[in-house]
Each structure stands twice: as structure tokens, then as C-alpha cells.
Amino acid sequence: MRKKILISGGLGKFAKQIMLHGSESFEISAPSRQSMDIRNPRQIYSNIIRFNPDYFIHAAAMTRPMKSHEIAPMKSMKLNIEGTCNVVEACSTTGLKLLYISTDYVYPGKTGNYSEEDGVLPFTKYGWSKLGGECAVKMYDNSLILRIAMCEKPFPHPGAMIDVKKSSIFSDEAAKITLQLLDEFGIINIGGPNQSIYDFVKTHQEEVKPITRNSANSKMMPDVSMNTEKLNEISRRR
Numbered sequence: 001m002r003k004k005i006l007i008s009g010g011l012g013k014f015a016k017q018i019m020l021h022g023s024e025s026f027e028i029s030a031p032s033r034q035s036m037d038i039r040n041p042r043q044i045y046s047n048i049i050r051f052n053p054d055y056f057i058h059a060a061a062m063t064r065p066m067k068s069h070e071i072a073p074m075k076s077m078k079l080n081i082e083g084t085c086n087v088v089e090a091c092s093t094t095g096l097k098l099l100y101i102s103t104d105y106v107y108p109g110k111t112g113n114y115s116e117e118d119g120v121l122p123f124t125k126y127g128w129s130k131l132g133g134e135c136a137v138k139m140y141d142n143s144l145i146l147r148i149a150m151c152e153k154p155f156p157h158p159g160a161m162i163d164v165k166k167s168s169i170f171s172d173e174a175a176k177i178t179l180q181l182l183d184e185f186g187i188i189n190i191g192g193p194n195q196s197i198y199d200f201v202k203t204h205q206e207e208v209k210p211i212t213r214n215s216a217n218s219k220m221m222p223d224v225s226m227n228t229e230k231l232n233e234i235s236r237r238r
Helices: 013-022 041-051 067-071 073-094 125-138 171-180 197-204 229-237
Strands: 004-008 027-029 055-058 097-103 143-148 159-161 186-190 209-211
Touching: 004 013, 004 041, 013 027, 013 171, 041 073, 055 073, 067 073, 067 125, 073 097, 073 125, 097 125, 125 143, 143 171, 159 197, 171 186, 186 229
Parallel strands: 004 027, 004 055, 055 097, 097 143, 143 186, 159 209
Antiparallel strands: none
16 A cells, blocks of 8 residues: 655645656645645644645745745745644644755855754745744654755746855755655755756756846855765665
């Protein structure tokens, strides 16, 4: 019998990638926000009771545009922090394994090559909202936090920053890796090689133009790259 995955943010791009790459091995339910609004604890519980999953992948979040978190921080808090608290409480009550999709934006972004044990200090309100969610998840032992340097595919902008280093990975590859980590615990960085955003995107979309943080009026820090040795070690064990 196939194990079951319940995923929040069912209409999002990451949830769709989980369904695409996991549907042969798992039975997956990805309710829409109307059916499972994480701000509504009763809807979370009812979906868990009805579907009886083995894993809950919490991917619902307020993400882009990044400036929306600066403009409406309370909306960001309601969804990314309080909504995550609701998910944690539901999983804790039912004993359900929880995987939380977080971000590399929780790291300071100054020196790069951040490991899971390094200190966190977000440089945007989006990063703070996701770190707030992480705090809730860490209160529940049967959980895994995945800090993913997620990049949309195709890249949605005409230009990519040449003076920002990240460990970018497309959402389809991140979804495949997530499905391999369902039984892990703690915190794991997920990303690709450490390189500028421009160099990463240019490999896949030749038409992209190089831009800088200043020209983009961006709050990005110069080096948000992550150390993925823990992930590599897990892969070697398999």
C-alpha cells in the first residue's frame, strides 16, 4: 500500500511538482486554499482526519513579490507564522510527520556557505516570517525543516543579479529531493552549486541579462549560499 502525503498550498508551483514527481510512489492530496486554508485550524484537522496521511508537507506561504512582506507584514505574519502554528498543532495532535518548506533567506547573507548549524539573521521580512514558522516547527519533534534556495522555472525576470551568490535550485529538482527526505528529521539545506544567480539562470536561459543589486533596487545580501554537505551525506547513505 502506498503511503499518503497531504500538502498545503495545493495550487502552488512546488505542490504541483510534488504531485508530478511523487504520484507514482505516493497517494497525494493537495487541497486548494479554499478547502484547506491554514489560517483555519478546523480545515486543517478535517483534511488530516479525512485523508489520514503519513506525511504533511507544509508548502503554503506568502512568498512573492518580496516587497509585499514589507508593505503588509501583518498579512505575512498571519499566513507564514500563525498559519504554520496551526499546522504544527494539528500535526502534533494527530502525531503526523511534518515537513516544513523554508528558505535560504533565514541566513544573514554576508559570508555565504551557511550550514544548518550556523546562526540565522534574516535580512527581509519574508525571511523573518519563514524563521517564525521554523520556530513553531522546532517545537514539534516529529518534523523536518527544509531550507531551500528555490528558483522558479522558467526564471520569471528578464535580468538576474550577477553580484548575489546563492545555491539556487529549480522547484522540480527540489521537489524530487524533498520526496527522498520524508523520513529525515531536524534541518536540511537543499540547493545546487554556489554561484551567482545570473550564472545559474544563464545555464538554462541564455536570453537572461546580468543586473546588479543596485540596478534592481534589491535588498538581497551578497552571499546567501548554503553548505549542502549534510544533504550530500544523506544521499551517499542511500
